[in-house]
Amino acid sequence: TIPIFLHSVVFKASGLTTLPSILLIGPSGSGKTSLLTLVSPYLLRTPKFAVLIPPQFERGTKPAQTHTSQSPISVECHLPVGKTAESDKYRSDNDPTNLAHKKFLLIDTPGHGKLRHHALDNLTNPQNLKGIIFLADAAILSAGDEGLRSTADYLHDVLLLLQKRMESKNKAAKKLKEIPILIAANKMDLFTALPAALVKSSLETEITKVRTSRSKGLLDSGIGMEDDSEEKDDWLGEVGSKDFKFSQMEEFDVLVEVAGGNVSGGEGPVVEKWWRWIAERL
Ligand code: GDP
Numbered sequence: 001t002i003p004i005f006l007h008s009v010v011f012k013a014s015g016l017t018t019l020p021s022i023l024l025i026g027p028s029g030s031g032k033t034s035l036l037t038l039v040s041p042y043l044l045r046t047p048k049f050a051v052l053i054p055p056q057f058e059r060g061t062k063p064a065q066t067h068t069s070q071s072p073i074s075v076e077c078h079l080p081v082g083k084t085a086e087s088d089k090y091r092s093d094n095d096p097t098n099l100a101h102k103k104f105l106l107i108d109t110p111g112h113g114k115l116r117h118h119a120l121d122n123l124t125n126p127q128n129l130k131g132i133i134f135l136a137d138a139a140i141l142s143a144g145d146e147g148l149r150s151t152a153d154y155l156h157d158v159l160l161l162l163q164k165r166m167e168s169k170n171k172a173a174k175k176l177k178e179i180p181i182l183i184a185a186n187k188m189d190l191f192t193a194l195p196a197a198l199v200k201s202s203l204e205t206e207i208t209k210v211r212t213s214r215s216k217g218l219l220d221s222g223i224g225m226e227d228d229s230e231e232k233d234d235w236l237g238e239v240g241s242k243d244f245k246f247s248q249m250e251e252f253d254v255l256v257e258v259a260g261g262n263v264s265g266g267e268g269p270v271v272e273k274w275w276r277w278i279a280e281r282l
Helices: 032-039 113-122 146-163 171-175 196-220 228-233 246-252 272-281
Strands: 004-006 021-025 043-045 050-052 073-078 103-108 129-137 179-186 254-260
Touching (some): 021 032, 146 196, 179 196, 196 246
Antiparallel strands (some): 043 050
16 A cells, blocks of 8 residues: 545546446555556556546646545546457457446545544445455465455455445445445465465355354353344354355345456456456446
């Protein structure tokens, strides 16, 4: 994570806010800023900071409002017009490259622990939210790695919040019937990275542990002892299930997919699966 400065005008209320938006979340260091820089023609990155130049510069507005990446930031993006690889010759009609003109907002949220409440607050707030991308660093998800625990911890909280959104006082949250969430397993160029299928099963196993320890914590603190239902409300996924599976979220209209890629490294970015997922949701 590096600071992002929002240069000149903060987005106009009209126009941009009606664009479909995709929320980008994930632990610090997973590659969110790198992904934003890759997809936004308006984000210029230097080694120490990035400057976001919004596309709609409006005359007469106060200049130079700055914004650091400590709070959510919206970036207007276009699906990239990729080079057509030989193997991709036979593209279907709903191929992302055919949707290259489609614009969307990518909303970056801070991944730092203390700042996470922003991310969680904003989960269900953006207008016209089409989906959530949870970016994970696939190179730190081996069994026993602290990265696996902290990633699972964060993902557990996000999923629980989505599961509980129907109880929310926020009307926009209630309106979101189905929420697609893509777990984008990043840094596949690194040799320590787990393949996507293993990222999925490792996270499921680790979330099972998080779920168990959270419910034990509740019992120890006495919360939920008198009223059994309160404890159940904080249980992620299927009540009574031994192992957590992402498919258990379907009951709550949260549709989880996992796809691998890399923003940098290797022989350049490999992000086609993620674009495809976005394109299918715009
Ligand atoms: P953020 O905290 O989520 O915004 O993460 P950053 O975008 O700042 O990335 C953290 C570090 O991971 C930086 O040093 C990036 O260069 C590096 N990084 C991001 N994506 C990739 C990737 O796909 N492969 C490799 N090898 N490094 C990456």
